[in-house]
Amino acid sequence: MDGIAETVENVGLAQEIQKGLAKSLQKTPKFKDWQAEIDAKAAEIGGMSASAMYKIPLVSMLYAEWCRLQDIKDRNEATFTQNFDAFKAGKHYEIVPKYLVCADKTEAEEPTAKMFEEMRPLGKGAFGAVFLVFSKQTAQPFAVKKTTKAIAKKNKMIKDILIEREVLSKMRSPFCVNLHYSYQDDDIVYLVITLCAGGDLAFLLQKQYPETKKKEDRKFTPFADGVIKFYAASMACGLQAIHDAGYVYRDLKPQNVLLDGEGQVRISDMGLTANVSKGPIKQCSGTRGFWSPETIEKKPYTFEPDWWSLGVTMYCLFSDKLPFKGKGDEEKDAATVAAVIEYTHGEPDDLQAIISALCTKDQTKRLGTNGGLEEVKKHPYFSGFDWVQLINGDMEALVKPNVNDINAPSKSEIAAFTKPKDVDWTAEDQQAFKDWPYFDKDLWFKEAIGRAKNWKEIPTVAGEGGGGGGCCTIA
Numbered sequence: 001m002d003g004i005a006e007t008v009e010n011v012g013l014a015q016e017i018q019k020g021l022a023k024s025l026q027k028t029p030k031f032k033d034w035q036a037e038i039d040a041k042a043a044e045i046g047g048m049s050a051s052a053m054y055k056i057p058l059v060s061m062l063y064a065e066w067c068r069l070q071d072i073k074d075r076n077e078a079t080f081t082q083n084f085d086a087f088k089a090g091k092h093y094e095i096v097p098k099y100l101v102c103a104d105k106t107e108a109e110e111p112t113a114k115m116f117e118e119m120r121p122l123g124k125g126a127f128g129a130v131f132l133v134f135s136k137q138t139a140q141p142f143a144v145k146k147t148t149k150a151i152a153k154k155n156k157m158i159k160d161i162l163i164e165r166e167v168l169s170k171m172r173s174p175f176c177v178n179l180h181y182s183y184q185d186d187d188i189v190y191l192v193i194t195l196c197a198g199g200d201l202a203f204l205l206q207k208q209y210p211e212t213k214k215k216e217d218r219k220f221t222p223f224a225d226g227v228i229k230f231y232a233a234s235m236a237c238g239l240q241a242i243h244d245a246g247y248v249y250r251d252l253k254p255q256n257v258l259l260d261g262e263g264q265v266r267i268s269d270m271g272l273t274a275n276v277s278k279g280p281i282k283q284c285s286g287t288r289g290f291w292s293p294e295t296i297e298k299k300p301y302t303f304e305p306d307w308w309s310l311g312v313t314m315y316c317l318f319s320d321k322l323p324f325k326g327k328g329d330e331e332k333d334a335a336t337v338a339a340v341i342e343y344t345h346g347e348p349d350d351l352q353a354i355i356s357a358l359c360t361k362d363q364t365k366r367l368g369t370n371g372g373l374e375e376v377k378k379h380p381y382f383s384g385f386d387w388v389q390l391i392n393g394d395m396e397a398l399v400k401p402n403v404n405d406i407n408a409p410s411k412s413e414i415a416a417f418t419k420p421k422d423v424d425w426t427a428e429d430q431q432a433f434k435d436w437p438y439f440d441k442d443l444w445f446k447e448a449i450g451r452a453k454n455w456k457e458i459p460t461v462a463g464e465g466g467g468g469g470g471c472c473t474i475a
Contacts, residue, residue, distance in 0.1 A: 017132065017141055017195075017197055017261070017403065020134070020139060020141070020454075021117055021134035021135075021136070021139040021141075025117050025134075025136060026136055026137075026139050027136040027137050029098075029102045029105070029137060030105075031098055031102070034098075034101050034102070034105070037101045038097045038098050038101050039097075041097040041100050041101050042096075042097040045059075045096060045097065045100075050077075050080055050081040050084040051077060051081065053080075053084075054077045054080045054081075056096075056100070057441075057442045057445055058096055058099060058100060058103070058445040058448070059093075059096060060075075060080070061445055061446060061449060062092040062093070062095075062096065062449065062458070063075060063080050063083075063087060063092070064392075065092060065449060065458065066083075066087055066090065066092045067079070068394075069459060069461070069462045070083075070462070071462075073388070073392070075392065091457065091458045091459060092458050094457075095448075095452050095457050095458060099445070099448040099452070102448065103441055103444055103445065103448070106137065106439065106441075106444060107439055107441055107444075110183070110437050110439075111181040111182065111183040111192070111437055111438070111439055112183050113183065113185065113190065114136075115135060115136055115137065115181070116133040116134065116135060116136060116142070116144065116192070117133060117134045117136055118131050118132075118133050118144070119131070119132040119133060119134065120132050122143055122197070128145065128146045128147035128148055128151070128188075129145075129146055130143050130144065130145050130146070131143070131144050131146065132195065132197075133192065135447060137447075137451075138444075138447040138448060138450060138451040139450075139451060139454060140447045140450045140451065141195045142180060142192050142193065142194070142195050143192075143193050143194065143195045143196065144190050144191065144192050144193070145190070145191040145193060146188050146189075146190055147161055147188065147189050148187060148188055148418075148419060149184075149187055149188065149189060149425050149429070149433075150187070150419050150420050150423040150425050151419075151420060151423075153423055153425065153429060154420055154422075154423045157271075158429070158432060160271035160272070161189065161271065162432060162433075163270065163271060163273060163274075164191070164269070164270040164271045164273075165179070165182055165189075165191065165436065165438070167242070167245065167247050167270040167273045168191070168193070168270055169182075169438055169440075170245045170246070170247075171241050171242060171244070171245035171247075172241075172440070172442065172443065173237065173238055173241030173242075174237075174264070174391075174393055175234050175235070175237040175238035175241060175265055175266065175267060176238045176241055176242065176266055176267045176268070177193045177194045177196065177258065177266045177267065177268040177269075177270075178193065178194045178440070178443055179191060179192070179193055179438060179440060179443075180192045180193065180194075180439075180440055180443045180444070180447070181438060181439055181440070182436055182437060182438040183436070183437055183438075184433060184436050184437070186425075187419050187425075189433060189436060193268075194260070194266055195260065196258035196259060196260050196266050196268065197260065197261045197401075197403045198258070198259030198260055198261055198262075198263060198400075198401030198403060199258070199259060199401055199405070200254060200255055200256070200257055200258050200259065200268075201231065201254035201255075201257040201259070201313075201317065202253075202254040202255040203405075204254075204259070204399065204401065205220075205254060205316070205317070205320050207405070208220055208221045208222070208223065208320065209221075220319065220320045222317075222318045222319065222345070222346070223317055223318065223399070224398065225348060225351065226398055227317075227398045227399055228314060228317045228318060228351065229381070229382065229385060230265075230390075230395070230397060230398060231257070231265055231314075231317060232310065232313075232314050232317075232354075233382065233385060233387065233390055234264070234265035234390065235252065235257060235265060235267065235310055235313065236310060236368075236373050236376045236377075237373060237390070237391065238265065238266070238267035239252065239267070239303075239306045239307070239310065239373075240372050240373035242267070242270075242273065242306075243303045243306070243372060246275055246276065246277030247270075247273040247274060247275055247276065247277075248273065248274050248276050248281075248301070248302060248303050248305060248306055249267065249270070249272075249273050249306050249309075250272045250273060250274060250285050250286045250295075250305055250306070250309075251269065251271075251272045251273075251285075251286045251287055251290070251309075252267070252290065252306055252309035252310060252313055253287050253289075253290045253309065253312075253313060253316075254313060254316055254317070256268055256269045257313070259397075259401050261400075261401070261403055262396070262397060262400060263396075263397025263398075263399050263400040263401055264393075264397055265397075272285050272286060276301075276302040276303065279302075280300035280301055280302050281300070281301065281302075282298045282299065282300055282301070283298070284296060284298055286305070286309070288329060288332060288333070289312070289322045289324065289332060289336075290308075290309045290312050290313070290322075291305070291309075291333070291336060292304065292305040292308035292309065292336070293308075293336055293337045293339060293361050294363055296333050296336060296337055297337065301363065303368070303369070303372070304363045304366055304368075304369050306368075307358050307366055307367060307368030307369060307376075308358060308359055308366065310358050310368070311323075311354070311355045311356075311357070311358025311359035311367075312324075312359065314351070314354070314355050314358070315341070315347075315355050315359075318345060318347055318351060319345040319347070321345070323341045323342075323355070323359065324336040324338075324339075324341075337361075338361075339359060339360070339361035341355065341356060341359060350380060350381045351381065353379075353380065353381060354367065354379050354380075354381035354382075357379060367379060
């Protein structure tokens, strides 16, 4: 396979996602063949205590689904123990043994392209493209990021590709793009990641301008305060997840904040992250305008630049402007280092306060530096904000993107990603990718829950039954 564009078809994105994967293309797990193992697994977990059972990721995930139907807000081990008998009597518990066995079977096989059905392109970057795919096993949709090895080598970007794979494999968050699988062939490396069909915040910012041909009539309408607060809180949670894995992100900006079809936030593109688990670094990396003063001045830092960039991004979401301006790069950098922000777009006082707190030049006094997410949560800007609801995934986005608005690339636009003839991919080059294959078992459990919902093995609304069979489209 020399070109990424060989299998692209130009069809509607929203329609493909809604339609889901045709039943004829699905590969049904061999549950009947595994019945003896399923029975043994049922006996094994059936004798567990509530505390031991809750530590099984699939069980805690299914319990969270069960709690949503029961309108139980506290989804933790304590409430699981209280509701243990009721949970075990329902459909959610009934499917646990079969999907635990299925997970073991899936983990035993190295991921390959044959596990997925490719549908259409979603986006493109400097060295590859992103496609919509469906798992043949679970019929769940994903984005697969394809990068041509030789193009990456020619542009000296192999290190960036490897660091993205490394970071994604070490962290898991509902506020970041997650890595479900990775695999490769002779010419291309693949990352199967969270599908974010709602575009990015930069695209959403452009929707805040009226549709008019006259430039003087194109006046930006700021997002409502609640919208910015939702995005800021979600980005803060995503940054903390990256920090908890030992990395500084270094490239937070609207273009790198994706939205799923429901408008939920996912930080993406981990290629510029850096490992700071062993101590501060001094590299200048990221995007000018979002750099922090210490980044420009190449002073030591760990996580501090990310909180600065959060402040800059919040400023952008209200005005579609950068807070630190200049006619050229040197002036922009000087303005950033001076760290003086002029609020000239009608920013509310509380928004000004948190932006200024995040964009404080003194790293030791910058919001987030001394307590991370927990410190940010306590800022008056977030007074009354329901962090538990957000983290539990129960907070609805105030702005829901129209997936039909997203301009996915065409086959002709993707055609440029062909293997360059002037680059040799050597055995030494390939050695860097020897550990590339990856499978995330815990994330696969979420796939399994999606499959169980589609096949009506578990209820999706209160009072609904949970028989077998059923449809296999994406709800």
